[in-house]
Amino acid sequence: MANDGDTDALYQESEKATLHRSLDRVRDAVLWKLEGLDEEQARRPMTPSGTNLLGLVKHLASVEYGWFVESFGREVEPLWFDPYTDEDMTAGPDETTERIIAFYGRARTAADQVITELPLDALGHPAWRKHSVSLRWVLAHLIAETARHAGHMDIVRELIDGAAGDHRASAV
16 A cells, blocks of 8 residues: 555644544534435434434534533533533424534534634533533533434434445445
């Protein structure tokens, strides 16, 4: 295999850049799971608990706002649901795929601003926890949380139309 200088650079970047890149990779997998689906498919409950793709994206947007933005003292956009209940796991009739994807995009942008501006050892103070957390811990936690739900989404998407994997297949 040829040695690609650009690829080598990925393995030599800073800890923060590596963590952020890892988060972005699973975030992108989440969005890929909605590509090409109509509204009915995106919100179709595929498990006995009602898990659906759109609800999972709404939940992930909510947790990005909570962990990255609210915990580090930044302003969260006004939410139209209670993020401390299962309301963030469901998509109501007025919550279109477009609306939820835009919400996820805004949460992601707000989180990225915190990640960019603060050092990894900066402490955040989640209102729902007794202890402070470092940005490093939040990044690791959100990589795991997002990857976990991307796995759920992979199964749900496969049940809908057979598409599986963490990224779109390359054209050969």
